[in-house]
Amino acid sequence: MTVEVALRHRFGNFALDVGFHVQRCGITALFGPSGAGKTTIVNAIAGLVRPQHGRIAIDGRVVLDTAARLFVPPELRGAGYVFQDARLFPHLSVETNLRFGWRRAAERADQARFAEIVGLLGLESLLARRPRRLSGGEKSRVALGRALLASPRLLLLDEPLAALDAPRKAEIFPYLERLRDMERLSMIYVTHSTEEVARLADEMIVLHEGRVAAQGPVFDLLSDPELGALVPSHGAVFPATVAEHRNDGLTAIAFDGGILLVPHLDRPLAAALRVRLRADDLMLAREAPQAISANNVLAAEVISVHAQHATQADVRLRCGNVKLVSRITRASLARLGLAAGQRVFVIVKSVTVDPQPGTPHDAE
Amino acid sequence: MLTAAESEALFLSLRVSLVAVLCALPVALGIAVLLSRIRFPGRSLVEGILFLPLALPPVVVGYLLLVTLGPREPAGAWLLAHFGLRFAFDWKGAALASGLITFPFQFRAMHLALRAQDPALRQAAATLGAGPLDRFLNLTLPLALPGIVAGAITAFAASLGEFGAIITFVSNIPGETRTLPLAIYSALQQPGGEVEAARLAGLSIALALLGVMLAGIADRRLRAALGG
Numbered sequence: 001m002t003v004e005v006a007l008r009h010r011f012g013n014f015a016l017d018v019g020f021h022v023q024r025c026g027i028t029a030l031f032g033p034s035g036a037g038k039t040t041i042v043n044a045i046a047g048l049v050r051p052q053h054g055r056i057a058i059d060g061r062v063v064l065d066t067a068a069r070l071f072v073p074p075e076l077r078g079a080g081y082v083f084q085d086a087r088l089f090p091h092l093s094v095e096t097n098l099r100f101g102w103r104r105a106a107e108r109a110d111q112a113r114f115a116e117i118v119g120l121l122g123l124e125s126l127l128a129r130r131p132r133r134l135s136g137g138e139k140s141r142v143a144l145g146r147a148l149l150a151s152p153r154l155l156l157l158d159e160p161l162a163a164l165d166a167p168r169k170a171e172i173f174p175y176l177e178r179l180r181d182m183e184r185l186s187m188i189y190v191t192h193s194t195e196e197v198a199r200l201a202d203e204m205i206v207l208h209e210g211r212v213a214a215q216g217p218v219f220d221l222l223s224d225p226e227l228g229a230l231v232p233s234h235g236a237v238f239p240a241t242v243a244e245h246r247n248d249g250l251t252a253i254a255f256d257g258g259i260l261l262v263p264h265l266d267r268p269l270a271a272a273l274r275v276r277l278r279a280d281d282l283m284l285a286r287e288a289p290q291a292i293s294a295n296n297v298l299a300a301e302v303i304s305v306h307a308q309h310a311t312q313a314d315v316r317l318r319c320g321n322v323k324l325v326s327r328i329t330r331a332s333l334a335r336l337g338l339a340a341g342q343r344v345f346v347i348v349k350s351v352t353v354d355p356q357p358g359t360p361h362d363a364e
Numbered sequence: 365m366l367t368a369a370e371s372e373a374l375f376l377s378l379r380v381s382l383v384a385v386l387c388a389l390p391v392a393l394g395i396a397v398l399l400s401r402i403r404f405p406g407r408s409l410v411e412g413i414l415f416l417p418l419a420l421p422p423v424v425v426g427y428l429l430l431v432t433l434g435p436r437e438p439a440g441a442w443l444l445a446h447f448g449l450r451f452a453f454d455w456k457g458a459a460l461a462s463g464l465i466t467f468p469f470q471f472r473a474m475h476l477a478l479r480a481q482d483p484a485l486r487q488a489a490a491t492l493g494a495g496p497l498d499r500f501l502n503l504t505l506p507l508a509l510p511g512i513v514a515g516a517i518t519a520f521a522a523s524l525g526e527f528g529a530i531i532t533f534v535s536n537i538p539g540e541t542r543t544l545p546l547a548i549y550s551a552l553q554q555p556g557g558e559v560e561a562a563r564l565a566g567l568s569i570a571l572a573l574l575g576v577m578l579a580g581i582a583d584r585r586l587r588a589a590l591g592g
Contacts, residue, residue, distance in 0.1 A: 074490035075498075082556050087488035091506050091590040092442050101492030 001186040003154055007054035009037075016040055016051075016210040022203070027180050027187045027220070029197045031231070032207030038190040041207075042156040046081050047074035047186065059153050066092060078106070080152030084159045086139040094142050095127040101150025109151050121145045121175055121311045122180070137168035139176060148183070161196060171352075176200055198222060198276045199354045200235045206230055223325040225306035226312035228279070235278035238326040240353075242271045250295065253353065254343035257320025261295040262351050278354040279314060280325035283347040286336055296348035300324060302340055309334060312335055317346060366567075372539055373547040374567060377528055380543055381523035384463035385516050388470055393512065396474035397504070400481075405552075411475075418468040426532025429457070429534055433533075445573050457534035458541045462526045466519035477511025478504070501542065510586040513581060521575040524568070 006019040016037040030038045043049040043271065045056055047063065050071060058063040058079060063072040073086055080101070088097050098118070101108060121141045124288040131139060140160055149156060160176075161169045182201060185226055191197060196297045197204055197218060204221050206214040208230050221227060223236040242265060251265040253273055260275065267273070289297060300317040307313040313333045316323040324346060338344070366374065393416065399407065417425055433440040434449045443449040451457035481504065491500045525544040534541040536550060548564045551557035 019493065046491055048490070073495070074487070075493050075495050077491075081488070081491035083484070083488060085484070087484055089485060089489070089503065100489070100494070104493035104498070106493075146492065 001153065001184075002057070003059075003188070004012070004055070004200070005041065005188065006059040007041065007051045007056070007269070008295065009040060009049075009054070011050040014210060018207070018212050020188055020205050020215055022188060024203065025184050025186055026202040027189050027200050028350050029204040030188055030190045030207065031192070031197055031201075031204050032035065032195075033192055036192075036207040037210050038157055038192075039158055039205060042081070042158055042188060042190055045077075045154070046079050046197055047072060047077050047157055048081075050330070057202040058117075069339070075104075078153045080147035080150050080155040082140075082147050082155065082157040082160045082232075084144050084162055086131075086141055087132075088139060088146070089230060090194060092131075092133070094123065094129050094131070096129045097131065097142060098127075098146050098149055098345065104154055105149075105151045107151055119147050120178060121216065127135035133136060135168070136164050137171045138171055138359050139303060140164065140168075144175065144179070146178070148185075150167050152185070155185055156190075157187060158190045159192070160189075160191070162191075163302055173199060177354075183292070193223070194231055194233050198235075198252065198352075199274065210272065220323070223279075223323045224314065225304070225316050225325055228306070228314050228325075228327070229308075234325065235272060235276060235281070236322065238322045240273045242269050242277045244269070246288055247311040253356060255320070255322055256316075257322040258298050258347065260351055265355070267355055271355065274354040276328060276354070277323045277324060277348060278350070279327035280348040281348065283325060283349065284315060284328060284338070285347060286342075288345050289347060292347065294347045294349060298324075298346040298348065300344055300346050302338055302342045303339055304340055305333065319346065347355075367499075369538070369547070369569070372445070373542055373544050373564065376455060376539070376541075377524055377571075378545040380458045380462055381493040381520050383456070384466065384523045385460040385470070385520045387459070388463040389403070389512070389516055390465045392467055392470040392515070393474055396471055396478055397500075399475065400478040405415065414471050415468045417465050422461075422465055422526065422528030423532050426461055427527035428463055429464070429533040433457070448498075451534070452543065453534050453537060453541065455540050456532075458526075458530045458543060461529035461533045465526055465529050466522045470512075470515040471521055473511045473515025474508060477508040481507055507590065510583055510590065513586060515584050516580065517575060517579040521572055521579075524571055537568040 003022040007016060009016045014037065018041060032038055032040060043053045044054065051066065052065055053066050055062065057127045058077060062070060062076050064070060089100065092100065100115060108206050120146060123141060123145055126138055126142065134142065161172055164169060164172065177200065191200060201215065201218045204218050205212055206221065206227060213230055214227055218339065219238055221232055223230060228234050238255055240252060240253045242251060243254040244252040245264065246252060249264050253260050253262060253275065255275060300319040302317040303318050305313060305315050307330055311328055311330055313330050315326045315328060315338060317326060326346065431437060435441065435452045440452060450513060451460055486499050489503050494502065496507065525545055528540060531546055536542050536546045542550065542563055544567065547592060548561050551560040551564060
């Protein structure tokens with residue numbers, strides 16, 4: 001599964017000029033602040049806008065080539081779309097909404113698949129209802145199911161969680177994680193939320209002022225100090241597993257650089273997790289700290305120091321095979337005299353742990 | 365209960381109005397869809413022309429029909445020769461006049477219903493594999509249905525009362541073009557016809573009441589069915 005995108009489009013004062021390839025299953029986040037052109041890009045991939053210049057190929061099939069005056073209409077592109085506002089058809093029941101794309105798919109999925117998606121998204125009890133009688137979170141799940149049942153080769157999601165409050169978001173996250181891990185499907189996920197990228201995405205494309213500023217694995221880019229200015233509350237994200245449930249109420253989780261202790265996690269031993277350590281939550285010490293309240297102190301080595309900001313600096317660290325980043329003040333940087341290659345101790349103030357419900361599959 | 369002449373006028377009125385509404389409906393729908401999708405300069409002028417039958421005196425509409433589709437006019441003769449369609453002094457002429465006069469009611473209701481639709485839903489349907497005709501039949505049309513039905517019922521009720529255009533274009537022929545309003549007029553022309561006129565007027569009032577009630581019920585049912 002590949003998506004090739006090259007676009008140039010100008011509207012008003014804003015110029016979009018992007019090019020990227022997506023070459024894997026799973027979630028690729030299209031990340032950037034509002035007005036960075038993210039929605040225009042997915043709308044162009046779906047065929048909902050005609051860019052002034054560009055070429056787009058989905059799975060090797062060219063669906064847009066302005067030089068050759070080629071434009072494949074959206075209904076023939078095989079790209080599913082989950083809109084921020086769900087856009088369910090008000091005159092149809094949930095079940096008929098779900099079957100809308102399913103009935104029209106070139107290769108219609110069988111009834112077992114319909115039941116599977118309904119089960120995966122927990123829609124059994126909603127099937128007879130009208131969209132008007134659904135909550136925001138339920139609408140999002142139906143929109144997701146409706147798009148999936150059209151058997152798309154590519155699924156575009158435009159800020160599917162942005163209109164939801166925190167509890168509703170928490171309700172949808174596990175479903176998106178399950179889709180990522182269990183469906184062999186490429187998803188392009190538009191968001192401006194670092195949290196959503198950290199929790200869901202495998203790869204990310206960072207947009208800045210209408211251009212691609214960076215593209216790469218989330219595990220690398222979120223801890224990249226060079227992108228600190230573009231990614232709010234950046235930090236390290238890496239995989240981990242449940243190692244031990246201790247009798248002091250803490251759970252030990254193992255990662256490729258040591259062990260972290262977190263409050264009891266209701267997950268079985270060896271369960272896959274995704275751990276996030278924000279740059280603001282990591283303190284640095286030259287010597288092993290004694291008698292402190294923090295549960296987690298990791299030994300690490302300084303890879304590089306990035307003091308591009310007036311008062312703050314990002315320190316990139318290696319802890320085993322995992323790269324971390326810590327944001328400290330420039331005053332602290334000067335006092336500690338940090339430089340590449342030095343051994344330091346990382347005091348972890350807070351750990352965010354996201355359970356990973358499915359079994360990750362290999363990248364295609 | 366009803367005399368032969370009364371039921372003749374009643375059923376003729378119903379037939380004329382039904383044919384008038386059903387024939388004008390697809391035309392009004394087609395124009396309303398085009399106007400809701402295509403932007404062009406002079407669109408408001410076109411919309412104004414479409415509302416003209418409502419503003420013109422019905423007698424003028426009847427006159428215009430007479431001078432274009434009368435049996436000795438070229439257009440009328442052509443229709444008769446090629447399609448065997450005869451409008452002058454025929455109930456079909458009454459239906460044409462009624463359909464024309466009540467066209468704005470249908471057009472207006474459809475126009476509003478289509479303009480109120482969110483184009484975002486059509487985009488969603490397209491990403492789910494629905495082509496233009498599919499989107500029209502399965503999304504645009506069902507969502508506009510309350511407007512279409514409301515417009516048709518209003519037009520039907522208005523058509524039952526049409527007088528000036530009918531009497532001018534197709535005259536007042538018993539059993540052919542003498543609809544209820546024309547029958548009331550004829551009764552009043554006769555000495556001692558007041559009772560007959562009152563009976564026919566009562567019939568018209570009952571019909572109008574029935575129409576308005578039906579329109580209300582249909583509107584509620586459809587809106588509920590469409591999840592509005």
